[in-house]
Amino acid sequence: MMRLILRLLGTWLVGIALILIIIDGTKSLGANDIVMTSLGDTWTLLHADSLARFREFLATRFFGPVLEIVVSTVLTFPAWLVLGVPGIFIAWLGRSRRVRVFVRQDQL
Structure with missing residues (x-):
């Protein structure tokens, strides 16, 4: 349950950060200069x-x-940085911890 909450919160923060970076990118294109809010x-x-x-x-x-x-x-x-970095870290904490099983080609 805790991993689900962490994944949701991390995804939400990363989503808002993406929206903010798109807004800054649009402002940068309009101003013909780099704009970071x-x-x-x-x-x-x-x-x-x-x-x-x-x-x-x-x-x-x-x-x-x-x-x-x-x-x-x-x-x-920048707002996208302040929200994006913790969002990525929180989403990483909520990832599923699967053990990767590697299969050799001759085992297929």
């Missing part, structure tokens, strides 16, 4: 209030200043 810009475009609340939440934590530096850095990365 950051996670912060994408999050602001989708729901700016939740980003502001998330930053307020981090400010009230004990390690708030350290977390703010890390989050600010991650928010500058």
Whole structure:
């Protein structure tokens, strides 16, 4: 059951990353330059209030200043990269663990 959840979550994240990279590719073609939308810009475009609340939440934590530096850095990365890399890793964790049996040609 856990592998199914990991595969679904990983596939979902990779799917969103593909959509975001297609959007960036389309913008790049239109601008005649490489365009990469950051996670912060994408999050602001989708729901700016939740980003502001998330930053307020981090400010009230004990390690708030350290977390703010890390989050600010991650928010500058391309959105497709931030979602795609963990998505591939999570999908890899959920893969089926079959033992591969190799058959020689004379055994067929």
